[in-house]
Amino acid sequence: xxxxxxxxxxxxxxxxxxxxxxxxxxxxxxxxxxxxxxxxxxxxxxxxxxxxxxxxxxxxxxxxxxxxxxxxxxxxxxxxxxxxxxxxxxxxxxxxxxxxxxxxxxxxxxxxxxxxxxxxxxxxxxxxxxxxxxxxxxxxxxxxxxxxxxxxxxxxxxxxxxxxxxxxxxxxxxxxxxxxxxxxxxxxxxxxxxxxxxxxxxxxxxxxxxxxxxxxxxxxxxxxxxxxxxxxxxxxxxxxxxxxxxxxxxxxxxxxxxxxxxxxxxxxxxxxxxxxxxxxxxxxxxxxxxxxxxxxxxxxxxxxxxxxxxxxxxxxxxx
Numbered sequence: 001x002x003x004x005x006x007x008x009x010x011x012x013x014x015x016x017x018x019x020x021x022x023x024x025x026x027x028x029x030x031x032x033x034x035x036x037x038x039x040x041x042x043x044x045x046x047x048x049x050x051x052x053x054x055x056x057x058x059x060x061x062x063x064x065x066x067x068x069x070x071x072x073x074x075x076x077x078x079x080x081x082x083x084x085x086x087x088x089x090x091x092x093x094x095x096x097x098x099x100x101x102x103x104x105x106x107x108x109x110x111x112x113x114x115x116x117x118x119x120x121x122x123x124x125x126x127x128x129x130x131x132x133x134x135x136x137x138x139x140x141x142x143x144x145x146x147x148x149x150x151x152x153x154x155x156x157x158x159x160x161x162x163x164x165x166x167x168x169x170x171x172x173x174x175x176x177x178x179x180x181x182x183x184x185x186x187x188x189x190x191x192x193x194x195x196x197x198x199x200x201x202x203x204x205x206x207x208x209x210x211x212x213x214x215x216x217x218x219x220x221x222x223x224x225x226x227x228x229x230x231x232x233x234x235x236x237x238x239x240x241x242x243x244x245x246x247x248x249x250x251x252x253x254x255x256x257x258x259x260x261x262x263x264x265x266x267x268x269x270x271x272x273x274x275x276x277x278x279x280x281x282x283x284x285x286x287x288x289x290x291x292x293x294x295x296x297x298x299x300x301x302x303x304x305x306x307x308x309x310x311x312x313x314x315x316x317x318x319x
Contacts, residue, residue: 018262021230022255029234029254036238037247052229052236059225059261066218067268073209077274077282080205085291087202088125091195092295095121098188099178110183117178121171122299123148126292128167131157132203133284135164136210136275168199206275214272222265230258 035041099114099121127148134140140163146154153170157163172193179189237250270280 017266018259021226021258021262024227025230025233025254025258026251028231029237029251032234032238033247033250052232055225055229055232056261059222059229062218062222062225063261063264063268066214066222067264067271070214070268070271073214074271074274074282077206077209080202081282081284081287084129084199084202085287085294087195087198088129088291089294089298091125091192091199092122092298094188094192094195096298098184098192114183117174117183118299120150121174122295124153124167124171124174126288126295127153127157128164128171128199129291130288131164131167132206133288135162136206136284137277139277164203165200168196168203172196210273210275219269226261226265229261230254233257 095118099118127145130145131140134144142154142158145157149157153167156166156170160166175184175189175192175196178184179186184192234250234254237253238247241247241249270278274282275284
């Protein structure tokens with residue numbers, strides 16, 4: 001996710017991203033200029049600009065609908081991950097306050113078990129949200145989460161199609177066992193299960209966005225319209241510049257229109273799927289690092305490893 005702006009780098013990146021459209025716009029507009037100025041095909045300047053303006057208006061309607069819908073998907077995904085951060089903090093607070101290792105009625109063995117249970121619940125949650133991130137990116141690396149899990153959980157996630165949900169279920173089972181053994185009351189068990197239920201809602205919402213692709217008909221239709229617009233623009237621009245000494249302006253003007261329309265199209269295209277690993281997508285790795293830092297602080301850990309966001313070689317990007 002971009003957190004700083006650099007106009008020069010953004011402009012270069014835009015041209016690089018739209019290199020096909022840009023090359024076609026320059027070459028074709030130069031060809032139109034050659035036909036008109038060198039080959040004396042004067043009829044090329046007789047077309048009115050009105051049809052191309054109507055065509056551009058139609059294209060803008062489709063672009064606006066597509067981009068608004070794509071941004072809605074991106075913003076919903078960001079809200080879900082923001083909710084995940086908040087609910088995770090609440091879950092950590094519940095774990096460390098509901099399970100009290102310093103309760104006077106506990107035996108030393110029970111106090112030790114409470115400390116272990118706190119760490120198991122917190123670390124399993126850290127593993128579950130990282131698995132959720134990897135599932136959404138369709139790039140699961142079990143070695144990354146193994147240090148947070150015990151042997152039974154490591155075996156469990158390798159046998160499940162949805163390992164993140166499997167860990168959420170394991171959290172509920174362990175909370176139930178803690179309730180059965182008297183480590184937490186029934187009321188506190190219900191409260192913990194309420195947090196776990198919210199985790200299911202969040203991952204379900206993310207999977208709905210991930211598994212419901214944006215209709216490709218809109219993407220294909222908009223692409224065709226853009227290429228047609230690039231083709232007809234230099235011809236109709238001749239009607240404006242033909243009687244002036246600035247006929248060559250049809251080349252940069254066509255390129256400028258191409259970049260503007262192309263950028264609007266690419267912006268919507270990039271926002272359609274917010275769970276990839278691109279700079280415009282949801283910074284799930286950074287959010288997972290933030291959650292881990294907060295939860296381990298709640299356990300009393302002060303010196304924590306540096307998050308992944310500092311490892312990126314590009315200072316303007318946080319993943």
